[in-house]
Amino acid sequence: MSDMYSNVHLILRWLHVIAGITWIGHLYFFNFVNVPLQGALDDATKKAVNPHLMPRALWWFRWGAMITFLAGLTLFVLTYFYTPGVGLGPTNLLMDVDGITDRAMWIFFGMLLGTIMWFNVWFIIWPAQKRLLKGQVPAADIPTIRKRALLTSRTNAFLSGPMLFGMLAPAHYGAMNAFSLILAFGLGLVAIGASIRSSGSVGKLA
Template identity: 45%
Template sequence: MAGILSNLRNTVILGIVLTIIMAAVVVSMTGNGMNVSGHEYGAFIMRWLHVLSGVMWVGLLYYFNFVQIPNMANIPDEQKPAIGKVIAPAALWWFRWAAMSTIVTGLLLATMNGYVIDALTLGAREGFAVDKSLAIGIGMWLGIIMWFNVWFVIWPKQKKALGLVEADAATKAAAARTAMLVSRANVVLSFPMLYAMVSAQNLY
């Protein structure tokens, strides 16, 4: 087992295999899911991928804001290059692609379930009724704003701040501050976004 867990790829494969085994056992013991159509199961898998992507995205957002940024001042100067040159670029790669995956799977899921237009128009076709379309639509738009911030503000600024593109010291400092503030804005948006998403599935 240690050999599997010491390799990230093998760890992920084991997690997927365990998920398949668990799903098969639950279906065989309960019968639930045996009569699900291909479309319904496809939508379920897309929702699972959407949640999985969102956990990675928001998890890294919280890592940056609750762990890395507050503790950078406590790291000795001679150790900071390890963060800026190794840890941060790797984390930002997963961060931005998790954001992309979350948005893509969310839009595909909404399309598969037939509510993408109603959600994106915040239920306008239904007379702005306070229902699932409005709640999920608010969540989707907050997610889209957060995704835009990641790809078109945070990442370009972080490339300058981390020295991945040429920039002078003043530009690096300004870019780092902008990236931090926009990242904090995404933390703020994450709370109502998650509330809207969860409430759409459970309250309406």
Template identity: 40%
Template sequence: MDAYISIDLLLRWLHVLFGVTWIGLLYYFNFVQTEYFKEAEANAKADAVRKLAPRALWWFRWGAMFTFLTGFAMLHFVAQRGLNAYIIIGALMGTLMFLNVWLIIWPNQKIVCGIKAGDASKAAPKAGLASRTNTLFSAPMLIGMMGSFHGSGNAASAVIGGGAEGLNISNGLWACIAIIILLELNALFGKTGPMTTVVGVVHCSIALAAGMLALLQFV
């Protein structure tokens, strides 16, 4: 039992550590670097794209990788008490954010940074939209992760396992899953819309977190 608890604690610590690295750099890219590039002189921007961005992207993508891997391993321990709506939403959004990093942001940023041949004018908007979507997801995703054992309301009840009913997916959870899928489709095929500005994406993320929390708690 002591070894079991120790592994659980170790995974939680690593998950948070890698998550801080990943989300911290996500905010850096969206709130600092992107805004700087809008004002930087051409030579300064070119130097940063060539030398700074690839280094930051290395920590960014591997932070995402190990956050995902430790989170996936933690589900074994979390499932012992049942998976509630909080952790289902958190895990779903975290997984999509991880996939956005490795399948959209990084492949397109390699073109932008000159690591790989391609049309940078087309690659940059694709990477930017996926990055904005990850920023949008970040606030509700964190509520989902933290609410796993500490939340309240309907969302705290076990949806999968942890009780006699076994499977009990609320309408609110279905609605949240549908919203997440639609927003991810927008990340693949849509536009940034109100997320174009820093203020816009921050407000959208907070509003999404509040709306999804209301759906999970009361619907």
């Protein structure tokens, strides 16, 4: 209990990961379960079910993304820009005698992908879903808006593989090289493959 820095760090990591699970769990629910389910429902059932299902699922989805993002940025500052007893400034996890460390390169890679995903949630997927749920989209534009939201959601499913690799690699893997980057993106392809297999082509859904 005496080491306040370590305690705060651990609680922040816990918050970051539990919010990340909430966010990515909902992303996978949408991609792997809900898209194929919606395709199998008739209009009357959709009208009965979706007003209860979608606002609730989208709430956990977007706020999970926000908490993950904010806790992640704080974690970044605390890990790479703060030394207990010294204060703010680049730590030896960020820079060593050879310049930027591989550990820092990995977290930059993960944070870049995570930030693109967060942006997609808050500025593309959620605004599109909100307009669809409120019935604000003219009938002729519905397929286009649905397709945009679906493609963005699939992009996020793809990015989730390499993004998570970039989260785990800093502390648990070392080198960043061509092999490890190919491996990270290969894992993304597994996620998008599962999404497409379970929900059919975008053309069919729109």
